[in-house]
Amino acid sequence: MNTLLKDEELDEARAIITRLxxxxxxxxxxxxxxLLHAxxxxxxxxxxxxxxxxTPEKVLFF
Structure with missing residues (x-):
């Protein structure tokens, strides 16, 4: 999932990640x-x- 997803791709991405x-x-x-809210x-x-x-703040977020 190392890409930006379109809204219509979120269901398929969720299904793929679930299978994985x-x-x-x-x-x-x-x-x-x-995907954090999917x-x-x-x-x-x-x-x-x-x-x-x-930025340090964004790194800490992850």
Whole structure:
């Protein structure tokens, strides 16, 4: 999920991440912070290097 998602892609992304979680993955690399509010299973989310993390505050957020 290391990309920005369109609103209409969120359901498919949620389904993919759920299937990955059920297969016991270690985590998912994400760029789109909208996934934080997508009702995902408790899989670790890893901030991509493509996220906007240019300030100490943003780094601490992740």
């Amino acid at each position: 979680y059920e297969s016991s993955i270690d985590g998912v690399i994400i760029q789109d912070l909208g 009702g995902l299973p408790p899989v670790p989310l890893i901030a991509s290097t493509q996220t906007d993390n240019r």
